[in-house]
Amino acid sequence: MENLPQICVDTTDAFITTERFGTQEEVIRWIKEVGIDNKVTVIISRSDTETGKRGRSNKIIFGCDKGGKHKITDSGTQSASKKCGCPFKIRSTPAKDGSGWKIDVKCGLHNHGLPDRLEGHSFIGTLTTDEKQHVADLAKRHVPPKYILLSLQDRYPENVTRITQVYKHKSVIQKEIRGPRSEIQHLFKLIDDAGYVYWSRKKDDSKVVREIFWAHPDSVKLLNIFLIVLVMDSTYKTNKYRQPLFEIVGMTSTELTFAVGFAYMESEQTENFCWVLEKLTELFVKKDMCPQVILTDRDLALMKAIEIVFPRSINLLCRFHINKNVGAKCKQHVVNDLQKTIDTLWMEVVWASDEVEYGQRLHQLEQACVDYSGFINYVKDTWLTPHRHRFVGP
Ligand SMILES: [Zn+2]
Numbered sequence: 399m400e401n402l403p404q405i406c407v408d409t410t411d412a413f414i415t416t417e418r419f420g421t422q423e424e425v426i427r428w429i430k431e432v433g434i435d436n437k438v439t440v441i442i443s444r445s446d447t448e449t450g451k452r453g454r455s456n457k458i459i460f461g462c463d464k465g466g467k468h469k470i471t472d473s474g475t476q477s478a479s480k481k482c483g484c485p486f487k488i489r490s491t492p493a494k495d496g497s498g499w500k501i502d503v504k505c506g507l508h509n510h511g512l513p514d515r516l517e518g519h520s521f522i523g524t525l526t527t528d529e530k531q532h533v534a535d536l537a538k539r540h541v542p543p544k545y546i547l548l549s550l551q552d553r554y555p556e557n558v559t560r561i562t563q564v565y566k567h568k569s570v571i572q573k574e575i576r577g578p579r580s581e582i583q584h585l586f587k588l589i590d591d592a593g594y595v596y597w598s599r600k601k602d603d604s605k606v607v608r609e610i611f612w613a614h615p616d617s618v619k620l621l622n623i624f625l626i627v628l629v630m631d632s633t634y635k636t637n638k639y640r641q642p643l644f645e646i647v648g649m650t651s652t653e654l655t656f657a658v659g660f661a662y663m664e665s666e667q668t669e670n671f672c673w674v675l676e677k678l679t680e681l682f683v684k685k686d687m688c689p690q691v692i693l694t695d696r697d698l699a700l701m702k703a704i705e706i707v708f709p710r711s712i713n714l715l716c717r718f719h720i721n722k723n724v725g726a727k728c729k730q731h732v733v734n735d736l737q738k739t740i741d742t743l744w745m746e747v748v749w750a751s752d753e754v755e756y757g758q759r760l761h762q763l764e765q766a767c768v769d770y771s772g773f774i775n776y777v778k779d780t781w782l783t784p785h786r787h788r789f790v791g792p
Contacts (some may be wrong), residue, residue, distance in 0.1 A: 410506025412436045418498030425490045425499045437512045439463040462486035611658035611677045631694045671703030695719035715788045731773035
């Protein structure tokens, strides 16, 4: 029978942080340092890298070196006798909002004693005024924390500065720069300082911002010269509010692209897109101007808004986005061996040069998909029936 753990040391507080880290290496370094401060030998018990396959995602799981069970080796002797099944566990994964790697303390408890911990260690290696200024100077130039640390160590070798202090001081500086402004007020200030043209819309009488749309004056000039093709698309995971960033991109006659404008919207409904597109028309030097072609990724709400605001524009769908969606659906519905064949047949349908060829190729695809009605119905209902005349490559 196993003995119940007698000793319990809680190190939760030491490892809890809202900090976001740029790379896995920075996470590991931070955790190991906090571990050293608290006399915990932190080890990586598992790490995984996203491969696109199901169940694989970027993560690192940390444990205590006393975690895990006693292992019996082939020779029957006990190895790693220090192990006592310590439950300590920390998980680090990239934050969903794209702000970097975050840290979750799954269990901060240890079922064993820790060596005498340094009391009041927080004052060790506190940054001096000079060092703080140096961190501020480098942070202003967007130097990553790990290089700030190296620079500090070069400059002030007598001080034992650690990466945790660099992170801490950086967050202090960021708060100081923002001052009493909220994050959204600060965004407005930055947009304004940089000379952007911008509009925003608030919720009725409240202070809550619903949408912001902004464009650079140079973009406005280009837009009025090259109002032929516009590409509209949303990027996700750009901010902690999980709001999609809607981007409008233009194309010059030499096929170079340029950013026209950006918008944050409270939700992606036709009404929200209409507001943004209306603002876009205010950038046109002449009232009746209208882009000839607008490329989108089949966001129905956006397509509806384009019909309303730009009834004379031709709305085409980007084949790249379509193929990505169809490919994902194919993986869901179709057995492995057949996926490639069906994907090829689908491509042939997409690239058919006339109606006859299209009919023949669609028939082939349908035959290959006899057992996969879910997939073929999706392809037909979502793409082919309503939109096949809008497909455009690549
Ligand atoms: Zn432990």
